[in-house]
Amino acid sequence: MNFLILSLIKAAIVAFVLLTTLAYLQWIERKVIAHVQLRVGPYRVGPHGLLQPLADVVKLITKEGLIPSHVNKLFYLLAPFVAVALALVSISVIPFGPQITIGPVTTWMQLTDLRIGVLFVLAVSSIGVYGVALGGWASNNKYSLLGGLRSSAQMISYELPLALAVAAPLLLANTLSFRDMVNYQSGYWLGFIPRWNCIPEILGFIVFVIAGFAETNRVPFDLPEAENELVAGFHTEYSSMTFAAFFMAEYANMVTVTAVATLLFLGGWTPPFPEPYSDFVPIIVFALAGLIALYHGLNPARRMDKFTLPAAALLFLGIAAIFGLSLFVPVAKAILMALFWFCGKVLVLLFIFIWVRATLPRFRYDQLMRFAWTGLFPISVLNLLATSLIVALTTK
């Protein structure tokens, strides 16, 4: 098939899935935090609040887009655009699965593979700070300016440990392409321990995830938008879709950071168990989820549960059945297994992001800076030195 048409189809699929994920990620976040705090979370719009993201989108679009009179209009409007565009563009180099063949078409489950894919993501994320900094400055408001300043300082500081943590697995795999990175991590030590980078590079993985929290301005590093000090930080003066753009950029950055962590440290789409056993994991997981939902649907705790939970059970059992059937179709199996393991790992990391938000309080500003420069930075330098020493000693 034509390269152009194929790319368009893949781009459409990725864009649709990514934007839907961003909307529902917010629903998941609200639900998880609510349950951590013993609330139910969104529950009114649709069953279990499932239509809440849709309602939020409609609300944000139909709200009046207010431009305050004291702002620098050009930069004020440019900032959310820069933030969201750069946050969404990184997904184009993220591979979701191996090479697949559907009929006459052979393609990778990835939009494009750059030889410098890892550098591309780093470059885009380092430019992304302009969105926040400009938005804070152009709002012409002291809280916004403080938020923008904090954000730039924080991102400059945490980019160092992040880049150093990324460099260690790059040294091991001797490549800058995500695809080769995952290929390097396939296979098993002693037949059952996955050759993922997070095992030799456990320090690098931890540093990467912590710096990732800071890069995405998430709790406990969410000082740029600390409500109780700065109203809403850099997006205080934004409303309607410009506000939504900043919000979307934050979630898109979260997805990018978790996807990169999965690819660099957790082996991408490679399963944690050898081939024949790993095939049954998705079936068991979805069947268990379906049975639990069915049990709670038959013993309803709330009035609507006897309708909604059996429906959810049916859905999960259906997915389990699809995974079961896919074992007999090699093409479907390749796609579904890769997607299951990749999305599973990304979702686990996203859950950790949300979990941390529900658990930890916010750092003070001096603690944040001291932690980056005297904690994470030396650790990541030592980790990189040790890795390079090992690589230099073991390669011919």
Add this chain to the structure above:
Amino acid sequence: MTALIFIILAGIAVFCGINLVVQTHPIASALSLVGVMGSLAVLYLQLGGEFIAAAQVIVYAGAIMVLFVFVIMLLNAGAEGTSFQVSRFVRYLGAILLAAFLGLISLMIQSTLPRTEGVTFGAFQGTTAAVGRKLFTTYLLPFEVISVLILIAIVGAIVLARKEI
């Protein structure tokens, strides 16, 4: 296609470069410089220097210019006035001198450059591995000397900035 991309990007780079000088507000000037860096990165990419392109964006646009913008925001620098006195004599003579200067420069470039083929798109060996090999073989000494130089600059900056020492 590559020529079209080159013309567009070169145009953006020149426009941003002029805009950098013309703009009176420091933030606008800084962002124009980011535009220059970005379009230069794409030009490097066209030549085949993919590592240089990525380094250009990460180091210049992503680190140095962010620091520039940070400092401008921190000092809250406003728009500079353009009301310094320029006499009519300077203005007209300046235009003639500028034209003469540009002509001289182009003449010199014409005469000194050897008459060879221009650089072709993608001919440059700029993969990460190639750059790394060059840095650690042919250019090892300059590379290491520069790192020491930067270290001296950092130590010097700290010594100058700290009052107690």
